[in-house]
Amino acid sequence: MNRDLLSAMVVERLLQAWPKAETLLRHDNCYQLMIAVILSSRTTDAQVNVVTEKLFRRFPDAKSLAEADGEEVEDLIHSVGFYRVKARHIVAAAAALLEKFDGSVPESMEELLMIPGLGRKGANVVLGDCFGKPAIIVDTHFGRVVRRIGLSDSENPAIVEREVKSLIPSADQTDFSMAANLHGRYVCLSRNPRCSECVVQDVCRYFSDRNRSSDDR
DNA sequence: ATCCCGAGGG
DNA sequence: CCCTCTGGAT
Structure with a gap:
């Protein structure tokens, strides 16, 4: 055939x-989905959802996360695995939103790929689930x-x-x-x-x- | 090609 | 014990 x-x-x-x-990654907005997707790399969504519940309460937006202490973030996300890299990525990703994209999540593949920790898979999740674009x-x-x-x-x-x-x-x-x-x-x-x-x-x-x-x- | 890394299932 | 989990960066 x-x-x-x-x-x-x-x-x-x-x-x-x-x-x-829809995605099984719990989120209330595009910022949260972007962070959850970065954390989801080689990790079950259930593990991610446990961690993001605490993480988003502590750092509700890009500004607070961009200014966060690295070790505190590592402790909060420890159970997802790859916690050192991922902590570095999500803090840098939040900073990138502020510095390059006016504080909000960009809507093009090209721009999304500039964000630390986001590759094609993660960028496509954001495009599809947050912005309703074909992904x-x-x-x-x-x-x-x-x-x-x-x-x-x-x-x-x-x-x-x-x-x-x-x-x-x-x-x-x-x-x-x-x-x-x-x-x-x-x-x-x-x-x-x-x-x-x-x-x-x-x-x-x-x-x-x-x-x-x-x-x- | 290799590293990152914890947790759960069989 | 080994394999797998919504990969990405170097």
Whole structure:
């Protein structure tokens, strides 16, 4: 099956399974979402949400966080892991908002990538979830899902983003990112994928390859 | 390519 | 014990 047809079927079914889901990172505004996204790198969202509850009470805006004591921030976010780098990043990110972007979160990919700790994945989360722009959010779940299905063959997130973006209508991109993410979390698990519960099993390359190899035994 | 790093699950 | 978790910077 060609990728245009495959992607159309996959989009339709995953959007039906997880209709217009939003990020699981708790936040009240774009500043908070930006900080939460920086903290979420290689960390479960549940861990991030525990930490941000305290963090945002102590530092409710970019100004207070930009002036924060580094060690206090490290202590507050310790349980998310990578706490030294992340503490440095979120303080510098808050400072960048004040110095370069007039205190608010910028709305373009180019500007978002100037913020310490934000890469393409984090920038796309902000673009999609905060500003309603079309975003392909390639995190560990999304990448695994689209590679297994056969929508991309690349391990490079930037290439996966570009390939999948070309396959999916702009209006569906952000919703599909979240749907594929949830599909990866709860069904297309990294270690023991639950293919019997999967809504795209019949068109999935990984599933057919898996059965082929078990037939050989 | 390597480092950052804690927490939870199997 | 090993693997994984919404990666990013050097």
